[in-house]
Amino acid sequence: MPAIETSGLTKEYGELTAVDDLDLTVDEGEVFGFLGPNGAGKSTTIDMLLDFTRPTAGSATVLGYDAQAEADAISPRVGVLPEGFDIYPRLSGCRHVEFAIETKDAADDPAEILERVGLSADDAARPAGDYSKGMCQRLATAIALVGDPDLLIMDEPSSGLDPNGIREMQELVRSEAERGTTVFFSSHILEHVEAVCDRVGVLTDGELVAVDTIDGLRERLGGGATMTLTLAGPAADVRAVADGVQGVTEAIASGRTLECTIADPAAKARLVTALAADGATVRDLRIEEVSLESLFTALTNGDADGPTAQAGAADATATKPEVAR
Numbered sequence: 443m444p445a446i447e448t449s450g451l452t453k454e455y456g457e458l459t460a461v462d463d464l465d466l467t468v469d470e471g472e473v474f475g476f477l478g479p480n481g482a483g484k485s486t487t488i489d490m491l492l493d494f495t496r497p498t499a500g501s502a503t504v505l506g507y508d509a510q511a512e513a514d515a516i517s518p519r520v521g522v523l524p525e526g527f528d529i530y531p532r533l534s535g536c537r538h539v540e541f542a543i544e545t546k547d548a549a550d551d552p553a554e555i556l557e558r559v560g561l562s563a564d565d566a567a568r569p570a571g572d573y574s575k576g577m578c579q580r581l582a583t584a585i586a587l588v589g590d591p592d593l594l595i596m597d598e599p600s601s602g603l604d605p606n607g608i609r610e611m612q613e614l615v616r617s618e619a620e621r622g623t624t625v626f627f628s629s630h631i632l633e634h635v636e637a638v639c640d641r642v643g644v645l646t647d648g649e650l651v652a653v654d655t656i657d658g659l660r661e662r663l664g665g666g667a668t669m670t671l672t673l674a675g676p677a678a679d680v681r682a683v684a685d686g687v688q689g690v691t692e693a694i695a696s697g698r699t700l701e702c703t704i705a706d707p708a709a710k711a712r713l714v715t716a717l718a719a720d721g722a723t724v725r726d727l728r729i730e731e732v733s734l735e736s737l738f739t740a741l742t743n744g745d746a747d748g749p750t751a752q753a754g755a756a757d758a759t760a761t762k763p764e765v766a767r
């Protein structure tokens with residue numbers, strides 16, 4: 443049973459189609475990144491999944507229940523981190539969580555949940571009005587986790603967070619996923635979901651333009667990566683070997699430098715192995731991935747030729763995290 447399934451889901455506000463004929467499936471146990479620029483229709487989709495707003499057409503199921511007809515069966519099993527979370531400034535963090543436990547009629551231990559989201563006992567005892575933005579996000583997440591939900595829906599959880607806060611949020615998503623929770627994570631910044639999501643769906647002007655892993659998106663757009671190897675001997679001697687590796691689309695030799703265009707992420711290891719098997723010594727290697735920003739721009743601008751024109755602005759890193767958790 444999928445955690446979320448939508449079929450032709452559509453929401454119109456007068457002349458404006460906020461969500462247009464959305465067919466989307468999120469599997470159970472998956473961390474799914476729901477991406478799109480501001481105004482793409484992400485929050486409207488979430489609102490329809492939670493029956494905060496009714497679709498103009500189409501339908502959705504959440505945890506196997508009809509999002510409209512069986513909303514009452516869904517809400518106790520879903521934790522929601524809303525885009526804007528209002529705190530009660532004078533209430534402590536702990537009291538917020540206790541209140542959520544009472545409201546949901548759950549049996550959670552507030553201290554355990556607060557610890558899970560990284561709020562210390564001292565912080566939990568302080569008025570939430572004194573919290574930083576990052577602490578407020580953690581508190582909101584703690585509230586979303588009350589009742590041990592099967593599905594966690596997070597609407598722009600990284601908005602307003604500094605890089606440290608973003609990393610902590612990603613760790614939290616990862617640890618909740620390890621507990622078996624399905625996570626549906628909306629964001630307008632591809633980089634924020636890259637490290638944690640199994641797959642992403644990209645929404646633009648209400649339409650789903652892609653659903654894939656980030657590596658899959660890179661491949662599909664022909665972006666790939668460039669691998670530059672410095673060899674001990676002349677690169678021309680092994681150029682043909684590199685050219686014959688599956689997933690290497692081009693190999694250019696210049697002195698001791700071999701520059702290879704990689705279309706398939708798995709080809710990187712294959713290339714190094716093939717060169718070593720041919721007796722070449724690799725002294726250094728550098729991988730430049732197509733920048734996520736150019737990838738996202740290409741997708742949301744409907745640029746079928748992909749971001750290759752901007753590949754010069756690639757993130758120069760050989761240690762980019764893989765998409766999988």
Ligand SMILES: Nc1ncnc2c1ncn2[C@@H]1O[C@H](COP(=O)(O)OP(=O)(O)OP(=O)(O)O)[C@@H](O)[C@H]1O
Pocket residue numbers: 455458459460478479480481482483484485486487525630
């Ligand atoms: N209640 C409403 N009445 C009229 N238009 C609306 C309403 N809610 C949303 N919209 C419009 O629908 C479109 C999609 O908005 P939505 O908030 O779903 O986008 P989003 O992808 O969540 O954007 P953001 O990242 O800025 O939150 C926007 O053009 C927005 O102005």
